[in-house]
Amino acid sequence: MFYLSQLTGSAVQDSQGVRIGKLIDVLAFTEQVGQPAPAYPSAVLVEGQEDRPWRVPVQELTWDDGTIQVRTPETQFAMQPETLSDREVSLAHDVLDKQVINLVRKRTVRVNDIAFGDDWRIVGVDSTNMGLFRRLAPNWLSGIGGGTNPANLIPWEHIDLIRSQQYGERELDELDNETPSQKMRRVQSAQLSELRPADIAEIVHQLTPGQGARLIEGLDDETAADTMEEIDTERQRLILEDIQPERAADILDAMGPDEAADLLSLLSEERAQELLKLMQPEESEEVQDLLEYDEDSAGGLMTTDYIALNATKTVADAIEAVRSAMREEERQAYVYCVPDETADEYRLLGTVSLWDLLIAPLTQPLQELMETDLITVQPNTDSRTVAQTMAKYNLFAVPVVNEQGFLEGVVTVDDALDVLLPNDKKRRPTRMY
Numbered sequence: 001m002f003y004l005s006q007l008t009g010s011a012v013q014d015s016q017g018v019r020i021g022k023l024i025d026v027l028a029f030t031e032q033v034g035q036p037a038p039a040y041p042s043a044v045l046v047e048g049q050e051d052r053p054w055r056v057p058v059q060e061l062t063w064d065d066g067t068i069q070v071r072t073p074e075t076q077f078a079m080q081p082e083t084l085s086d087r088e089v090s091l092a093h094d095v096l097d098k099q100v101i102n103l104v105r106k107r108t109v110r111v112n113d114i115a116f117g118d119d120w121r122i123v124g125v126d127s128t129n130m131g132l133f134r135r136l137a138p139n140w141l142s143g144i145g146g147g148t149n150p151a152n153l154i155p156w157e158h159i160d161l162i163r164s165q166q167y168g169e170r171e172l173d174e175l176d177n178e179t180p181s182q183k184m185r186r187v188q189s190a191q192l193s194e195l196r197p198a199d200i201a202e203i204v205h206q207l208t209p210g211q212g213a214r215l216i217e218g219l220d221d222e223t224a225a226d227t228m229e230e231i232d233t234e235r236q237r238l239i240l241e242d243i244q245p246e247r248a249a250d251i252l253d254a255m256g257p258d259e260a261a262d263l264l265s266l267l268s269e270e271r272a273q274e275l276l277k278l279m280q281p282e283e284s285e286e287v288q289d290l291l292e293y294d295e296d297s298a299g300g301l302m303t304t305d306y307i308a309l310n311a312t313k314t315v316a317d318a319i320e321a322v323r324s325a326m327r328e329e330e331r332q333a334y335v336y337c338v339p340d341e342t343a344d345e346y347r348l349l350g351t352v353s354l355w356d357l358l359i360a361p362l363t364q365p366l367q368e369l370m371e372t373d374l375i376t377v378q379p380n381t382d383s384r385t386v387a388q389t390m391a392k393y394n395l396f397a398v399p400v401v402n403e404q405g406f407l408e409g410v411v412t413v414d415d416a417l418d419v420l421l422p423n424d425k426k427r428r429p430t431r432m433y
Contacts, residue, residue, distance in 0.1 A: 249278035299379035302409030
């Protein structure tokens with residue numbers, strides 16, 4: 001096993017043993033990062049006697065006791081450009097000394113060195129002090145203690161890159177000039193997207209807001225939205241301000257209307273209006289309606305994502321509606337019974353809990369099952385009273401109705417719990433239903 005620190009700056013010889021330059025970088029395919037299949041460098045960069053680098057495929061190299069040798073005459077590589085392709089990452093500049101994500105431990109680590117197998121396979125990254133010592137100490141001294149124990153390496157398939165670092169933290173307007181294929185380099189690995197949103201949020205909290213914004217941008221809309229809902233309020237604001245408007249609007253569309261409204265309320269009026277105009281009309285209208293309420297009220301806490309059905313519908317109809325909501329990742333604890341589900345406004349007649357639906361006959365009408373002794377709050381009810389009401393009656397959600405008895409929205413238990421937490425603890429808890 002050998003290391004990037006040993007490779008960079010090493011002399012490169014031709015097949016006759018004559019020095020032809022030095023190795024200055026190792027390139028790798030970005031799609032191989034965080035993948036279970038063995039990963040190999042795409043090429044190395046060799047700086048020749050005229051200080052002009054050229055690419056050399058790794059299959060043309062041998063590494064033997066600190067000596068790098070090129071099997072094929074250098075003239076065959078002299079015309080190859082040294083620039084990276086859209087599918088490559090520079091290990092010396094974009095990974096070494098940078099933070100990467102340990103997908104198994106769900107945290108960021110600093111890369112002090114990168115290990116290769118004898119066949120040039122990229123084994124993993126070294127974040128230990130030995131990796132740093134190997135680079136800083138003279139060659140004769142760093143070799144005394146031997147290499148890092150392979151068990152202490154983070155396998156290459158267990159890491160993901162923080163994409164903004166590939167560009168030296170360039171400004172976003174510069175990133176706008178990239179081609180679509182270049183922007184693909186900033187898409188996060190599938191393995192990162194498979195982590196729980198709360199785990200991704202923990203990683204985001206270990207990054208700068210700019211790095212967190214780039215990570216969020218690289219996720220699919222649903223994962224990005226769920227992750228944003230798990231992030232501290234102030235960092236949410238900083239991240240959303242750092243994401244391109246069109247991308248930010250897509251993420252807001254995928255968020256619950258109450259969560260999107262809470263987030264937009266943190267932004268300047270100009271930025272909030274810009275994003276609202278870019279959102280889908282239906283989602284934008286719901287969010288704007290919620291923004292009209294005081295944030296410290298039931299109206300400010302409520303969501304308009306709920307299930308309203310005609311009271312004459314059956315239990316089977318209600319269960320199918322719950323299933324449909326679950327497919328859209330909307331968890332509903334209650335079905336709200338109304339006279340006409342097609343009306344613009346719903347007069348609330350009663351509620352049926354999910355648990356009652358599970359044990360009731362499928363053909364039973366909801367009006368025979370619904371609870372009519374309703375516990376409700378009004379839009380201007382202060383948030384602490386809302387939370388206390390839900391705690392008193394053991395509710396997973398409480399309907400918000402206006403003075404005329406029309407349903408405005410519902411406050412769910414996770415948002416009510418957030419009211420009771422200290423400011424420094426107001427992270428979005430995992431939904432309880």
